[in-house]
Amino acid sequence: MSGGAPGGTGAQRRRGDRRGHGNIVAPLPFPAAARRELGNPQLRANLRRATHTIRDRRARVVGETPDWAHLRAAGAAIKDDVLARLPELLEQFEAAATAAGATVHWARDAAEARALVTDLVRGTGSAEVVKVKSMATQEIGLNEALAEAGITVVETDLAELIVQLADDTPSHILVPAIHYNRRQIREIFADRMPGVDLDALTDEPAALAEAARRYLRDRFLNARVAISGANFAVAETGTLVVVESEGNGRMCLTLPETLISVVGVEKLLPTFRDLEVFLQLLPRSATGERMNPYTSMWTGVTPGDGPRALHVVLLDNGRTDTLADPVGRQALRCIRCSACLNVCPVYERVGGHAYGSVYPGPIGAILSPQLTGLDAGANRSLPYASTLCGACFDVCPVRIDIPQVLVHLRQRDVDARRGQPSPERMAMRALSWVMRDRRRYAAALRAARRGAAPLRLLTAGGEVRRLPWPLSAWTSSRDAPLPAARTFRDWWAERTAHGGREDGRDQG
């Protein structure tokens, strides 16, 4: 990352910023939401199986790419370059896309983007839209807004369709239905997919994919309006890029008359050539394939081929706030591959819903609170949802140092609340008073040892599972060790009293 003043804390943050909002605000603190999710053993089994499958596949295709480290370095630098030149590149993109026949719109936040897209759809006179999976539209809650306006939204990505039919929310960036296994998906289709052929519907993945194909086919062929996101937007040419597998993206990008693409401002790449880096990094990191089945690139409108009208909505929604933090801004390099989710020991156990945002896992823990500000909902709890093991940094194709940003955000959180009383701060202050004086410290240790003596008789392993309040806050998620039967200080004192020969080995 480039230099600048460290921190971006407190008073340095500009006031009156337009914060991001939408489906990126955790309603529950992470520990509470995690406890809820951990109560579901089926979820853990599904997640474990899926994340391990994808991890192994990714490792294999990354291992066969000898220049992987160079590709990552280039990917990170290209994105940093984009952030440094963002205003110029956005203007260049706008000019190129407009010249090619697109209409470019700008949205400061989720509400503005929702209103814009709703008006655009209304303007077409269509009451139904088909959608390509897009994180930006999930982030701004577009489906909910369109439904409120009486517009039917059909999600066409298989996993999105599963989630939509189940009336659930996504739990993974790439595979929103990762928390369901094949048997559960079959049940959802059988109960909720209109016109599904129950006889043909087994829990074989091929049969489930076939059911989705039949269900969506007519909708694709008759759709007049489609909504997409974009994986990349090329400033030089005004080109948008969508990377996908099933062909639902191609259907939506090719057949309807009107296409509306919602694109975060950080999705830009300076030149078409830069795609040579990201089209190698993304599929290997995302699905563990050398290349995903389909990649579509389109520039404005092409007479006789594809939509006749293209609208591009450039979205801020907290991205400029994130950009202002010299440490945290690296999160804007993210290309939404979800490799960090798949390797995360925390995500593997709690799943995506525990994070309360459409961006779960390690990247979500640094992205959601930065987009919204730490004080939105329970988002300040997200940077603590990590063991800081660093696996996410190792796999990140654009080298986002997620542990560094997690620690930085924890620091920002603590700094922001320094003036407020808290049990932790009181305990630390008391401890500090005790430890400042040798005699006080020794007395406290003796007292603790005496207090723990009866407990030692009751516990075999020298650890306590549950302590009384207020120490129960500590033991609610960990065991507490008992004080040692003899302290180092006591041992040292005895040793000196016996002339330094207590165990006879001191002379060596």
Added chain:
Amino acid sequence: MTRADEARGSAREEILARIRAARPTTSVAVPRRYRTAPAVAGAADADLLDLLVDRLVDYRATVRRCAPVDLAEALAGLLGAVPTVVVPAGAPEHWLSAYPGRIRRDGDPVPLTVADLDEPGLAVVTGCAVAVAQTGTLVLDGGPEQGRRLLSLVPDHHLCVVRADQVVAGVPEGLARLDDPTRPITMISGPSATSDIELNRVEGVHGPRRLDVLLVG
């Protein structure tokens, strides 16, 4: 200027101003030490073609190889009993000279409709702009032998003719070969597939479920 236009204008100005205030000020040099040149000289290198075949088969595409003089026969063989074949406006006549079924050429006399292309049992034959061996990727860019995007999308069976001189080693060479990146571009790596159920790859969703590749030369 309507009020909506004004709101749009002010959103644009506000976002750009906020980015100018927030962005880092140091410039960034991009190190491009990754592999960009072909590992071996000569695009038609036999190893490269073998690699492409290996990768395509790995995606469960059907691959046949033939000499240029045998193209029509090989194509007819791959199409087998397919009753109707669609070709782009600029596909060479001789490609289908040995094929006995019905041939529909896009734009002759009018562009084919979605309903035309959704006919059961129909196959489409296209060329490509370039093929990338390492990733098993066919790149279509709307050139005369490839046609409009929906041609290779709506039919359930896509047959792609690849000439040996169109095969390159990696993604960087492949993208560099494209004449005009602003044409609609589709990169195809195997038949339509999904990994959405337990992260296992399953072939056959919305795009063509059968992908055949005829490698010529």
